[in-house]
Amino acid sequence: MTETYRSSTLQVPLALDGGGVLTDVTVAYETYGTLAPDRSNAILLCHALTGDQFVASAHPVTGKPGWWERMVGPGKPIDTDRYHVICANVIGSCMGSTGPASLAPDGEPYAMRFPVITIRDMVRGLVGLLDTLGIERLHAVVGGSMGGMQALSLAANWPERAARVLAIATTARHSAQNIAFHEVGRQAIMADPNWRDGNYYGHEERPGAGLAVARMAAHITYLSEDGLTEKFGRRLQDRTEKTFGFDADFQVESYLRYQGSGFTKRFDANSYLYITRAMDYFDLAEEHGGKLAEAFAGSQARFCLVSFDSDWLYPTAESRHVVHALNAAGAPVSFVELSAPFGHDSFLLDIPALDRVVKGFLE
Amino acid sequence: MSSASGSTSELRADLAVIAAHIEPGTRVLDVGCGDGALMAALLGKGCDVRGIEIDGALVETCVARGLSVVQGDADRDLVDYPDRGFDYAVLSQTLQTAERPDLMLSELVRAGRRAFVSFPNFAYWRMRWALLRHGRMPVTRHLPVSWYATQNIHHVTVHDFEALAQELELAIERRWFFTDARELGPAGANWRAEYAVFEVSGGS
Numbered sequence: 001m002t003e004t005y006r007s008s009t010l011q012v013p014l015a016l017d018g019g020g021v022l023t024d025v026t027v028a029y030e031t032y033g034t035l036a037p038d039r040s041n042a043i044l045l046c047h048a049l050t051g052d053q054f055v056a057s058a059h060p061v062t063g064k065p066g067w068w069e070r071m072v073g074p075g076k077p078i079d080t081d082r083y084h085v086i087c088a089n090v091i092g093s094c095m096g097s098t099g100p101a102s103l104a105p106d107g108e109p110y111a112m113r114f115p116v117i118t119i120r121d122m123v124r125g126l127v128g129l130l131d132t133l134g135i136e137r138l139h140a141v142v143g144g145s146m147g148g149m150q151a152l153s154l155a156a157n158w159p160e161r162a163a164r165v166l167a168i169a170t171t172a173r174h175s176a177q178n179i180a181f182h183e184v185g186r187q188a189i190m191a192d193p194n195w196r197d198g199n200y201y202g203h204e205e206r207p208g209a210g211l212a213v214a215r216m217a218a219h220i221t222y223l224s225e226d227g228l229t230e231k232f233g234r235r236l237q238d239r240t241e242k243t244f245g246f247d248a249d250f251q252v253e254s255y256l257r258y259q260g261s262g263f264t265k266r267f268d269a270n271s272y273l274y275i276t277r278a279m280d281y282f283d284l285a286e287e288h289g290g291k292l293a294e295a296f297a298g299s300q301a302r303f304c305l306v307s308f309d310s311d312w313l314y315p316t317a318e319s320r321h322v323v324h325a326l327n328a329a330g331a332p333v334s335f336v337e338l339s340a341p342f343g344h345d346s347f348l349l350d351i352p353a354l355d356r357v358v359k360g361f362l363e
Numbered sequence: 364m365s366s367a368s369g370s371t372s373e374l375r376a377d378l379a380v381i382a383a384h385i386e387p388g389t390r391v392l393d394v395g396c397g398d399g400a401l402m403a404a405l406l407g408k409g410c411d412v413r414g415i416e417i418d419g420a421l422v423e424t425c426v427a428r429g430l431s432v433v434q435g436d437a438d439r440d441l442v443d444y445p446d447r448g449f450d451y452a453v454l455s456q457t458l459q460t461a462e463r464p465d466l467m468l469s470e471l472v473r474a475g476r477r478a479f480v481s482f483p484n485f486a487y488w489r490m491r492w493a494l495l496r497h498g499r500m501p502v503t504r505h506l507p508v509s510w511y512a513t514q515n516i517h518h519v520t521v522h523d524f525e526a527l528a529q530e531l532e533l534a535i536e537r538r539w540f541f542t543d544a545r546e547l548g549p550a551g552a553n554w555r556a557e558y559a560v561f562e563v564s565g566g567s
Contacts, residue, residue, distance in 0.1 A: 302431065304426060320435075323433055323435075324443045327413075327433070327443060327444055327445070327448075328443070328444075328445055330445075330448060332411070332413065332431040333413075333431055333433060334422070334425070334426045334430070334431050334432050334433060335422075335432075335433040335434050335435070336419055336422040336423055336426060336432075336434045337419060337434055338419065338423075339419065353423055356423055356427050357423055357426050357427065359427070360426050360427025360428065360429060361426055361427075361429070363429050
């Protein structure tokens with residue numbers, strides 16, 4: 001990736017959970033709103049698996065609006081007239097932060113030589129950025145899905161760095177089902193002959209077919225059955241009869257193909273492997289002697305967890321599991337299960353109740 | 364304290380008496396906290412207050428007010444709170460909705476060193492009269508829903524509560540009785556009180 005994004009090179013190497021060390025780490029980021037003179041109004045927003053730092057500004061590759069513009073901006077629930085919002089691309093990703101597509105010290109892309117990273121390693125990168133920016137203590141750390149994992153990880157491992165922790169549609173550990181879906185995606189990428197064991201960067205052909213299938217499979221997990229039925233039903237795509245062939249006869253097929261191919265234009269297949277791996281390895285309790293309450297024992301932060309009743313990827317029970325641990329640790333915690341028809345993706349969509357909870361909690 | 368007394372004056376009478384008798388700066392668990400009115404008053408007394416509420420819309424209201432409230436079902440979720448994690452546990456107008464009021468009361472004095480419990484008194488004379496005269500389940504100001512739709516599945520009287528407390532070996536520290544938001548003396552409370560507030564502790 002040769003695009004230049006606003007970024008910072010960390011002053012210290014990152015010692016990783018897997019045992020390796022990553023040097024000259026670049027973290028690409030965007031900021032919105034003005035940092036107060038006393039640096040007290042910073043909110044760190046953590047993005048999800050395929051997200052990036054362009055939370056409230058147009059995506060430089062696709063030109064589409066930022067991924068959470070309905071939540072972040074002047075007068076929005078995360079009000080950039082009041083808060084200084086920082087959103088960074090996680091390490092392992094492909095929008096300017098160090099990842100498998102970046103050049104290793106030998107001048108060649110890391111590809112599969114990139115070390116396997118964890119959610120905590122991603123947060124190490126984010127904390128490194130905060131250090132560089134001179135932000136000691138965040139007003140809040142906020143994230144949905146994988147972003148929520150980072151928020152919880154930051155609260156557990158750097159408890160003094162955030163006064164508030166807002167974790168939406170997330171979990172403290174990846175379930176067997178979560179891992180299973182990710183493995184389908186990874187195998188689709190690795191089965192693509194253009195993947196070439198990860199060494200495709202010098203080639204014209206990219207493993208786009210495999211990455212698209214990975215995205216299609218994952219995308220189903222972000223939606224709900226009711227949502228799919230309502231949006232597509234069994235309706236046919238631009239035709240009145242079934243073709244008795246394997247074209248995208250159904251609207252839902254056409255939609256998934258569109259989602260898959262669109263995704264390959266902005267995302268690196270190896271990044272997808274590394275980030276899904278990091279999520280699969282995530283088990284916050286395991287990092288703290290097997291007891292999740294121990295993870296939050298030193299916390300002084302206020303917590304808020306939000307789940308959605310139609311989210312079967314990270315269902316309400318996972319949020320409750322975190323809430324129980326926080327209660328056991330004596331941490332002040334709020335939790336609400338919101339009703340929304342859109343499955344896991346609800347956190348990105350127009351759910352006014354979520355706006356009210358986010359705004360209220362950040363006050 | 365001035366802001367606290369200002370807000371307690373707007374509280375429902377049972378909540379006002381609870382708010383007035385909770386020591387400042389203590390840790391409080393409000394079980395069935397509703398819109399957080401009591402919690403907000405206790406915050407004004409410097410308390411560290413947590414709530415449990417089953418109704419998602421009310422939880423949302425509380426969170427938007429900056430209160431720490433967890434959506435949950437007191438029948439099931441109280442067991443997840445650590446022993447004596449709170450100085451006080453509060454259960455207002457909720458005991459009679461519990462699946463097992465005896466178990467809930469036990470959980471309450473396990474999670475809190477002391478508990479405040481308020482409930483409508485089913486032996487209030489208007490109830491007795493309505494039942495005697497009409498022979499049908501009473502519908503009143505404090506129990507406004509018909510028998511088939513009410514959440515109040517375990518009606519309780521002042522004497523029933525006192526007997527249960529004895530059975531569970533709980534010490535009754537203090538008690539208050541009300542009719543129409545007016546406080547009454549203890550004499551004949553089982554007849555005269557529309558609702559009651561008890562402060563109990565786990566005894567030994």
